[in-house]
Amino acid sequence: MTREIKVQGTVADGYEAVRDEFTAVLAAEDPHYAGQLAAYVKGRKVVDLWAGPDTDSSTLYGVYSSTKGAAHLVVALLVQDGTLDLDREVAHYWPEFAAGGKGAATLRELLAHRVGVVGVDGGFSPEELADDRAIAARLAGQRPRWRPGTAFGYHALVIGALTGEVVFRATGRTLQELYEERVRAPHGLDFFLGLPEEHEGRFRSVLPMDPTPEQEALLATAATGPRSLTSIAFNRNGAEPTDIESLPNSRPVRAKGPASVGGVASARGLAGMYAAAVTGVEGRESLLKPATVAEFGQVQSVGYDLVSRAHKVFAVGFQATSDVLFPFLGAGSIGHSGAGGSQAFADPSSGLAYGYTRRRYAFPGGSAPENERLARVVHEAALATG
Incomplete structure (x- = not known):
């Protein structure tokens, strides 16, 4: 049974089908x-739509791992500048990281989730999870869960802290500071890594997942033990197991903006960041050169992910979006989804930058299923309009 929904906002000529699909x-x-x-x-900007109670185009949501796209845009800028080298050892920038047999691991391997430092024995406290430098300090001495470079597994809650510490050691600035100065503020983006108090009134708390009985059974079947690699990576192995759904509802998480999961954004902010990075916006030069986009869009890890226990594909810091989620996109597309259902990406071949948010946490976590339909119709319109 369908119901009446009022979709608000605008679409450019040639994108009317996007409004129809969003409504459906x-x-x-x-x-x-x-x-x-x-x-x-x-x-x-060709699509700017929203729907639902207490929502407009400037409403902000927690975007979970879509935050990783912003974090690794900063890394891409520093590689482009020559400040960082993807093939230097992490320990070259951060000597303490060499402990536990990680001395030969490169920045490229780290960004491709190949280093095996997915969590810590005993788990992180809620205060630590909000603080990237606290996470990095504990991970520096951690023995990797597999020999770096031999396999890969999603560093779900820690990759931004790890790469952020490299950024800090190389520049003396936090990743969040550089993102604000080089990306967010110059483009006026509603995508924050560290939400200022004055914008708190625009934030809407995440509504928990509401699974059907059949979906609850599937979740129970997929559950892992507290000492499994999956539980370690998602911080379910300590005295205070993390409730992923509620993370953005924590003011300390929003305020500090941990670079793995702490971003707060609107769909306009998500899409605007990728547009600024890859094509430029409204005639402005793009932040990244085409060669840098190609470098960071090159597949680094493909196959069985030891943490998510599924087939995954990672580029350099980004998900290889066209290789798993949206095969209709051009090769070399870069982006990242978020556990609550958000999705953002750039497709350099069509010039498309896409952003989607939702308030209720989507089953089963990760890019919400409707993104496949929405991204496809937007992409088709982009190709048709040239």
Whole structure:
């Protein structure tokens, strides 16, 4: 049974089908749905839609691991500048990281989730999880869970802290500071790594997942023991196991903006960041050169992910978006999804930058299923309009 949903916002000529598809998606969702969809093509905003109670285009949501795209855009800028070298050892920048047999691990391997430092014995406290430098200090001495470079597994809650510590050691600035100065503020993006108090009124707390009985059974079947690699990576192995769904609802997490999961954004902010990075916006030069985009979009890890226990593909710091989630996109597309359902990416071949947010945590976690439909229709319109 469908229901009446009011979709607000605008689409450019040639993108009317996107509004229709967004409306169709919402009609199948729960009555408390709230979300946003935005897209840029070749630097021009072509989609800016939203729906649901207490929501407009400037409403901010927790975007979980979509934060990793912002974090690794900063790393890409520093590689482009020559400040960082992907093939130097992490310990070259951060000597303490050599402990436990990690001395030969390179920055490229780290960014490709190949180093095996996915968590710590005994878990992190909630205070530590909000603080990237505290996470990095504990991980520096941790023995890797596999020999670096021999396998890969999603460093879900810690990759931003690890790469952020490299950034700090190389520049004396935090990753969050550089993101604010070089990316967010110059482009006026509603995508924050560290939400200022004055913007708190725009944030909407995450609504927990509402699974059907069949979905609950699937979740129970997929559950792992507290000492499994999956539980270590998602910080379920300590005295205070992390509830991933509620992370963005913590003010310390929003305020500090941990670079793995702590970002707060609108769909417009997500899409705008990728547009600024890859195509430039409204005639401005792109932040990344085409060669840098190609370097960071090159597949580094493909196959069985030891943490997620599924087939995954990672580029350099980004998900290789066209190789797993959206095969209709051009090769070399870069992006990242978030556990609550958010999705953001750039497709250099079509010039498309896409952003999607939703308030209710989507089953089963990761890119919400409706993204496949929405991204496809936006991409088709981008190709048709040239």
